[in-house]
Amino acid sequence: MALTFLAGRVEQPLPDPSAEMDKVSTPLPELPRGTILPVRPRVTGIDSLLIDAAALRPQPNGDGAMNLLPPDDHATMTRRQLEMAIDAALDGAALSEEEAPPRLENLAALFGLGPAERVLLLLAAAPHLRPEALRGRRPALGLALALVGEDVWLALCPRSPLRRWHMVEPDGAGPLPDRPLVLDERILSHLLGIDYLDPRLDGLVAPLPPASGGPEEDPALLSRLQRLWAAEGTTGWPVLQCCGPDPAAIRAAAAALCASRGQRLFRLARADLPPQPAARHALARLIDREMALADGVLLAEGDEAEEAQRRNAAAFADLLLGPLILAGREPLALERPGSIRIDMPPPTTAGRRALWRAVLPAIGTLGGHLDRLAGQFALNAAGVQAAAALVTKDVGDEDTLFSEAWEAARIQARRRLDGLAERIEPRAGWDDLTLPPDRLDQLREIAAQLHHARQVHEEWGWAARGEHGLGVAVLFAGPSGTGKSMAAEVLASALRLDLFRVDLRQVVSRHIDEAEKGLRRIFDAAEASGAILLFDEADALFGPRAEVKDRHDRYASLEISYLLQRMETYRGLAILTTNLKSAVDPAFLRRLRFVVDFPFPDAAQRRELWQRVIPPGTPVAEVDHDRLARLAIAGGTIRGIALNAAFLAAEAGEPVGTHHLLAAARREYAKLEKPITPAEFGDAP
DSSP: OOOOOSOOOOOSOOBOHHHHHTTOOOBOOOOOTTOOOOOOOOOOSTTHHHHGGGGGSEEEOTTSOEEEOOOSOGGGGGSSHHHHHHHHHHHHHHSOTTTSOHHHHHHHHHHTOOHHHHHHHHHHHHHHHSHHHHTTOOOBHHHHHHHHTTHHHHHTSTTSHHHHTTSEEEOSSSOGGGSBEEEOHHHHHHHTTOOOOOGGGTTTEEEOOOOOOOOOSOHHHHHHHHHHHGGGTTTOOOEEEEEOSOHHHHHHHHHHHHHHHTOEEEEEEGGGOOSSHHHHHHHHHHHHHHHHHHTEEEEEEOOOOSHHHHHHHHHHHHHOOSOEEEEESSOOOOOSSOEEEEEOOOOOHHHHHHHHHHHOGGGGGGTHHHHHHHHHOOOOHHHHHHHHTTSOTTOOOHHHHHHHHHHHHHHHHGGGTBTTBEEEOOOOOGGGOOOOHHHHHHHHHHHHHHHTHHIIIIISSGGGGOSTTOSEEEEEEOSTTSSHHHHHHHHHHHHTOOEEEEEHHHHHTSOHHHHHHHHHHHHHHHHTTTOEEEEEOGGGTOSOTTOOOSHHHHHHHHHHHHHHHHHHHOSSEEEEEESOGGGSOHHHHTTOSEEEEOOOOOHHHHHHHHHHHSOTTSOBOOOOHHHHHTSOOOHHHHHHHHHHHHHHHHHHTSOBOHHHHHHHHHHHHHHTTOOOOHHHHTTOO
16 A cells, blocks of 8 residues: 655654764654644655755754754755764655655555654665765664654564564664664665565575467466456455466466566475475565565466375465465365466367467468377467477478478477486387287277377267276287387387386385376376377286285275376377286276287297398398297397397407307396207207
8 A cells, every 4th residue: 555655743752863872861842733844856866865864854943942944055964974864764754655765665555664664664774875974883773762752662563564574673682772773685675776586585486487478378268367366456366276287388377467467477386385384484474575576476386296285385375465376286275265266278179270370370271180280289379389480481392391390299299208207219110010910900900099089089079978088098918028118119100109118116116195196297298299108017016906915015006096097088098018917907907998918929920030130231141040030039039139149240250140149149048047958059059
């Protein structure tokens, strides 16, 4: 609220400030009731606080009373060094609202400072405004008592604005009247026109760049946010709880809202909040003060998995008094009034089509290709804009334009998954697989379902029946080295999608809450790209649910249930691999769309694998593929043996031959502690 800076009636005798400085208690005569401190022409700048101070020096009038009149010469202001500080403080209390220094007026309005608080604030600021005049001396609380009387106690009580917002504090120990007044450095800088983020918030709060002005994902959403924000009048600032899976989209909407109101946006990660109540309270006051000084809005982001973390975040939000936006998948349970939940789902396919047309008009000619692009990559407005920037604008060929746009979208969509899972660059194709024909047919059927997912789910209406079953959940089962990972590469290559590998052994080793949180982050990040997720080593999770013997078994059962639930609702392809299909509970198998068995290769398949394993650029001598096919090993082991044989041949300066391959095989058998039998090696040395 606006405050009046014109001093009012003087209701009691005014002590002489000079006498107080000299520790002499000589009261001045009373001023007549109704005496008004004069309003003088404004002098701009920091020095005006001290220049105008001379006008307030008490001088006798003809009646023997003291009146506040301008001096004839501003040089008289040097009569006492510390008197300048007193006069400057009085001057701040005497200025009218129209003539108040803008920064002082702003502080008074923001934090509800009355006349006594303003005097104390300027008194504490005086040593910094004119340090050479005060020669290092700091005004004490006793001086404030001389200036404003008993009101100083109320102005400096712990719940007063000055103390609540940590603006002015009595320093040191001892009797209060002897303790100097200390002005907070951030407040001093604001008075001087220097604004910066309080260093105590470094690493916790960071300013976000203003809205980029790109295409709006949902103009109706921005309009709704503006209406809700404008409802601050009667119940204070509302808390907007923006709920959705995409933090970047919420951040963009918050930035657009702040830009429309001319405010700055600051981000805080709720995971960094202190759990101790006292530290939490101090941080809330500091952030509230900073947001008021900067005309800022706090965006507190978080996705707490544990209930204790959610309670901590809610307790912090309840302490804040200023504008607040909470971002996360689910809302927090707050006690403060005015909390409004706003659901922010990802853009629909139709919305993404419109975004692509807005930033890349040429793409509108792609027809069905554009539908595939918009349906596959769930990018927000910023993601579409960044992807479009990578596309050559004047490409005339539609296939080339689609290929560039697809690749650019894939690059943008994978960014959230990088760091959460291992990205595998697909190198294998259909010709690299050595599997029975019916297994190859299964893999091609999986690829076909992914290719036509948008058509079946959206155009044919299957998505309207609910999320259950929309994802393609697959189990690849078979001994190690039989081609399970290679098959995942083949599918990724055929569909032109990213492949990310997740080691489930690391997930299982965590607490159940942490495991679910990790899986949730992976699936949420993968939703943007529809990437293929390969959950390797699922044996650590699988097992009959009835055989829960300890806490680890119980956690594993919960984790696999959560994993399968997310696989079913994930709109892309999620693959589990296991070496022990017999250990998988049949109830889990029924929830999977496909189960593909990878058999151990027979002799004919092993011969084919040996024929394909050596790259065309490798010099090769006579190789007895039939003899090598007698080795009872899987494709992965064959590839390792062939690589070691190539090094043996290179060291010998020879082309790769049968004897190099058999020698490498013997070493591999020894490493695996696998017996070397005549049936496999014959008479080989």
